[in-house]
Amino acid sequence: MTGKTVTRADLAEAVFREVGLSRNESAKLVESVLGLITDSLAKSESVKISSFGSFSVRMKGQRIGRNPKTGEEVPILPRKVLVFRASHVLKDQINGETSADEADAAPEYSPSDPSS
Amino acid sequence: MTKSELIQRLAEMYPDPRLYHRDFERVVNKVFDEISAALARGDRVELRGFGAFSVRARGERVGRNPRTGESVNVAKKHLPFFKTGKELRERINQG
Numbered sequence: 001m002t003g004k005t006v007t008r009a010d011l012a013e014a015v016f017r018e019v020g021l022s023r024n025e026s027a028k029l030v031e032s033v034l035g036l037i038t039d040s041l042a043k044s045e046s047v048k049i050s051s052f053g054s055f056s057v058r059m060k061g062q063r064i065g066r067n068p069k070t071g072e073e074v075p076i077l078p079r080k081v082l083v084f085r086a087s088h089v090l091k092d093q094i095n096g097e098t099s100a101d102e103a104d105a106a107p108e109y110s111p112s113d114p115s116s
Numbered sequence: 117m118t119k120s121e122l123i124q125r126l127a128e129m130y131p132d133p134r135l136y137h138r139d140f141e142r143v144v145n146k147v148f149d150e151i152s153a154a155l156a157r158g159d160r161v162e163l164r165g166f167g168a169f170s171v172r173a174r175g176e177r178v179g180r181n182p183r184t185g186e187s188v189n190v191a192k193k194h195l196p197f198f199k200t201g202k203e204l205r206e207r208i209n210q211g
Contacts, residue, residue, distance in 0.1 A: 003158065003159070004154075004157075004159045004160075005159065005160045005161070005162050006150065006151070006154040006159050006160065006161040006162070007161075007162055007163070007164075008163055008164070010150065010154075011146075011147055011150050011151075011163075014146050014147075014149075014150045015143050015146050015147065018142055018143070018146045019139050019142055019143055019146075021135075026143075029126070029130070029143050030143075030147060032126055032129055032130075033122070033126060033143070033144060033147050034163060034166045036117075036122055036125050036126060036129075037117075037122070037166075038166065038203075038204055038207055040117040041204065041207070041208055042207040042208055042210065044208075045117055046117070047117045047118075047122070048117070048118050048119070049118075049119045049122070049148055050118070050119050051148075052119075052148045052151070052152060053196070053198075055198075057208055079209050080208045080209055081200070081205075081208075082167075082198075082200040082204065082205065082208055084167075084196075084197075084198030086195070086196040090152055090155070090196055091195065091196065093152055093155075093156045094155050094156050094171055094194050094195070094196055095193050095194055096156070
């Protein structure tokens with residue numbers, strides 16, 4: 001774990017090194033990728049990126065909330081929330097690389113053996 | 117929208133004769149590969165206005181086999197998380 005934060009600039013730099021385009025054009029392409037995903041989600045259309053994950057929009061009903069300062073009850077209006085579900089490929093990648101050094105510390109979970 | 121549709125839409129936005137469909141495919145793959153690689157290193161990915169990806173640790177716990185009721189140890193693991201950015205959240209709730 002290096003504890004760094006990756007930003008748009010890092011993604012643009014990676015695209016720049018991958019494709020023979022200028023840094024400026026690479027940055028525009030990264031922005032357009034995010035823009036297209038945003039446009040799709042704004043129409044409540046889900047976005048599925050294979051081996052990465054899926055973004056979908058879920059409807060939340062109205063509920064009663066409370067102002068934590070005054071204790072006053074206020075209605076929280078119905079709204080839409082974005083849900084990200086990571087794919088198994090991404091989950092496995094994260095666990096393969098970040099917890100390899102701890103793999104021997106805990107017994108591995110394995111589904112029950114059908115033969116036993 | 118699937119990844120292939122995203123690649124198609126991106127290609128339509130840039131009618132540049134120097135760029136082939138393959139190039140847009142590489143661009144899109146690179147973006148998600150970079151995010152995945154960053155998360156695998158334990159890094160955060162912060163895309164202002166869009167959202168932030170991070171990795172959270174889940175401790176070891178005792179789970180149960182739902183079929184047999186038998187206790188099993190579930191090893192600690194890391195899970196990816198996404199927090200929606202302010203602008204994206206507002207776009208989703210518009211209209």
